[in-house]
Amino acid sequence: MIAYKAFRPGLICLGYQFVMGLNVTDKANCRKNGFHSAENPLDCLSYYSFGGSEFYLVDAGGDIDEDGTDSKISCTELRILKQLSKKEFFLHALAYMVDHPHREWNSHVDADRATAHNGFAVVRGFDPLACGDHGDYLALAKENPENGTIEQIALAQVDGKAILPGIWYDINFEKRTVGIF
Known part of the structure; x- marks a missing residue:
């Protein structure tokens, strides 16, 4: 599913270094682990500041979990497709x-x-x-x-x-x- 993800500069999220293309992890629990992204781009702003972040278009796949907080999801496969300008x-x-x-x-x-x-x-x-x-x-x-x-x-x-x-x-x-x- 197409989604959006914010990162610290250099594709860094919570100390994890992502790479352009496919990133894979074992588990996806929206409250605990997995690769997080959001269906609504603006939901990224609830977790990352606008000024100090980079925003990307991603494809979330594999096992997907939602917690109902907003459009945030967690997945086991996150393909980073494109950096978006502001x-x-x-x-x-x-x-x-x-x-x-x-x-x-x-x-x-x-x-x-x-x-x-x-x-x-x-x-x-x-x-x-x-x-x-x-x-x-x-x-x-x-x-x-x-x-x-x-x-x-x-x-x-x-x-x-x-x-x-x-x-x-x-x-x-x-x-x-x-x-x-």
């Missing part, structure tokens, strides 16, 4: 929301509007709004008010030119005035 990571996260609009929201997703924190803001709603500081990523998902599906996504990095720090932006990255909330 932009690609958030595009995959937005695509996950499009593909699974009715699943429980990740704790890193804000409803309606948010100011970036720890380098990013992920906002979902009927009219999502976000702002951030220079270098932050703003990921927006606009919901259909009738059925809750995602009808539009957008992603930008606050670059100080096209997207300015401290300014609120909507799904089309047009500037918006926002009252105190």
Whole structure:
């Protein structure tokens, strides 16, 4: 199954050195052992910081175990397929929301509007709004008010030119005035 995994720089997780390609272990118990990854990319942010981590697209196989905490899984075979840039990571996260609009929201997703924190803001709603500081990523998902599906996504990095720090932006990255909330 396709999943996502975060690592410390150099493919290191809890002191274990992974390699690109196939990694194999004996047991997979989500609470104790095995190679962990997540179906929802944003769940990686519950275990690793955004700024100091590398994110990868992986294929989890062999014996697979889940604990129901979030979309985290443990497996005995983990094939590391591709390192994702920060932009690609958030595009995959937005695509996950499009593909699974009715699943429980990740704790890193804000409803309606948010100011970036720890380098990013992920906002979902009927009219999502976000702002951030220079270098932050703003990921927006606009919901259909009738059925809750995602009808539009957008992603930008606050670059100080096209997207300015401290300014609120909507799904089309047009500037918006926002009252105190």
